[in-house]
Amino acid sequence: MKEEIGAKNYLSPLPxxxxxxxxxxxxxxxxxxxxxxxxxxxxxxxxxxxxxxNAGIRENGTFSVNIPGTDLVKETDYCGMVSGKDTDKSxxxxxxxxxxxxxxxxxxxxxxxxCRVVQTLEMKIxxxxxxxxxxxxxxxxVLENGGVDFAKVDPILFVIYGKxxxxxxxxxxRGWNVGKxxxx
Amino acid sequence: MKEEIGAKNYLSPLPxxxxxxxxxxxxxxxxxxxxxxxxxxxxxxxxxxxxxxNAGIRENGTFSVNIPGTDLVKETDYCGMVSGKDTDKSxxxxxxxxxxxxxxxxxxxxxxxxCRVVQTLEMKIxxxxxxxxxxxxxxxxVLENGGVDFAKVDPILFVIYGKxxxxxxxxxxRGWNVGKxxxx
Numbered sequence: 020m021k022e023e024i025g026a027k028n029y030l031s032p033l034p035x036x037x038x039x040x041x042x043x044x045x046x047x048x049x050x051x052x053x054x055x056x057x058x059x060x061x062x063x064x065x066x067x068x069x070x071x072x073n074a075g076i077r078e079n080g081t082f083s084v085n086i087p088g089t090d091l092v093k094e095t096d097y098c099g100m101v102s103g104k105d106t107d108k109s110x111x112x113x114x115x116x117x118x119x120x121x122x123x124x125x126x127x128x129x130x131x132x133x134c135r136v137v138q139t140l141e142m143k144i145x146x147x148x149x150x151x152x153x154x155x156x157x158x159x160x161v162l163e164n165g166g167v168d169f170a171k172v173d174p175i176l177f178v179i180y181g182k183x184x185x186x187x188x189x190x191x192x193r194g195w196n197v198g199k200x201x202x203x
Numbered sequence: 204m205k206e207e208i209g210a211k212n213y214l215s216p217l218p219x220x221x222x223x224x225x226x227x228x229x230x231x232x233x234x235x236x237x238x239x240x241x242x243x244x245x246x247x248x249x250x251x252x253x254x255x256x257n258a259g260i261r262e263n264g265t266f267s268v269n270i271p272g273t274d275l276v277k278e279t280d281y282c283g284m285v286s287g288k289d290t291d292k293s294x295x296x297x298x299x300x301x302x303x304x305x306x307x308x309x310x311x312x313x314x315x316x317x318c319r320v321v322q323t324l325e326m327k328i329x330x331x332x333x334x335x336x337x338x339x340x341x342x343x344x345v346l347e348n349g350g351v352d353f354a355k356v357d358p359i360l361f362v363i364y365g366k367x368x369x370x371x372x373x374x375x376x377r378g379w380n381v382g383k384x385x386x387x
Contacts, residue, residue, distance in 0.1 A: 020343045027339045030246045055239010058329040062214045096382030145242040155211045169362045178353045188370030198280030
């Protein structure tokens, strides 16, 4: 039995990321789960237009997407609660820079995407930055056969409208395989 | 120690969805994990331009995003492996329609988003459809205090470049709360 529940965005769960931008030359980080994969070389991140971070992304045309592990949940939550307008968040993490020089990245996060803005969508309240991934960094301890092992990343997940942070599960079926028995 | 691993899109994990579209008046479903939340009323889905589904989305300007549970992993994988060009997938699931009349939705999926295309981004290989959510449906057994309980949805997750389907975890910390102790 289907229930109609309005027009709610239950595209969930999504990874909680820390988006980094230089604002006035100083690193700032904000927790964002309104994210998406656009293709193999582009991501989208969506942040309300009046956020402090947005000004920095507009200023430099660059940002980073950092994937925290569950061990960073306090710092991540903190970066989602306090604004860079009032609070200097530049020392919450150890920052490093890459090729673009203006997209601060978080050393403690096991995966970092360094991005250049290629397009901006203007929604009612949010700005959506489409970023081309210029370079990807990861901690060597999460590398497995040349790829990133997300069991080791141990990402933080979020359900839209929820209040909880969720953990990741485990592999339970093989893609491009488990559906073969339905091919007739 | 940071390793550079090229320019790889490790924005993961993401939910595996089944995107529905009418193609030539017939429902078709494709498995897509290149998705994103744009804001509270819009989602993005990204599908290679030559896919059968894309023609239907362009034709009607509508699509659906259906969230399968792990019990549907075989059917989901199947819909990701075979193309509607060669195989009629209209009977894999029970289809229902909503307000838009042309966006087929899957009865067996616990959550369904009925969407109208408001913008299309043209990437090199992919088309990115930005959909306004017109109505959301869910199975009554996943409703909990008026919201959707994703523990009951039991979604299928995917890591880009991976081959496995992953399960969802459990709540382990409270948002807008656990970071409070860093406020000084």
